[in-house]
Amino acid sequence: MFTARTRLVASGFIALLAGLLPASVPAAQAREIPSTTTQREVCTLDGFVIDHLPDGLGTPSDFEYEWEEVTFHSRVWETGPDPDGATKVDLTLKTIRGDRVADLETLREFLTEYHEKDPAAWQLTPAQLGSYGGYTVDGQAFYFVSPGLAAELTIDRTRFPQEALLATAEGFHPAPA
Template structure:
């Protein structure tokens, strides 16, 4: 369930995929096409499921590898997302829900604010059953 969405986002599409034995269920809102025919991603919410997601640190380590980030280069701020522990980087917030279940919200930081990202995350409630 997604309770809070920023104004002005585009049309949603749903995707499911897997990477390294972790499954992703995402909903992506896009605006477009622009005059060149391109679409722009406004917002993405993901439910992430996998046995290796044992806590927030394991989730962060997985996302560093998945997003091909340099270890230690990601500037993250601890946040509470509802009752969950999470990490925030401006255009992205992710949080640990239960063993095997996590969530992530990314937002177009050029069009939307930190508050939009955090409000959307606080209103995103993936089911914790695997």
């Protein structure tokens, strides 16, 4: 069941894609960053290297938005439209930047609030994703990189196995300095 915030975000995203958002939309709402590259040509996102992507992804689009003083940069791969005109999100990679992300525990608390999850019911599994400690749940992974910096990934589990998400998470990391 969709929550009010989820419906608001979804309707804003749909309006954004349709080009219907007025010029006075607050900066806190998502804005598309034009992208003319294909999935295999794109190898970085907000200072993170993307070393691995599953086969069969659709077209990527980049977005930047803010929620509760935390900035997200995301790349979303979508497949479609299908015969009914619908598109499906295949994979989403996000960087998360903000002072509220001080450690893995504050990241988990922040994302619990952001995704409107019941902390007692959200059954997260601790995981080591590449060099970083984090959590996984079916079709989703997130991990803490350093104070103020984290990453989150989601994948369409109807099309891709959890192993594809884990391999992508291990290959999504800050670029070497």
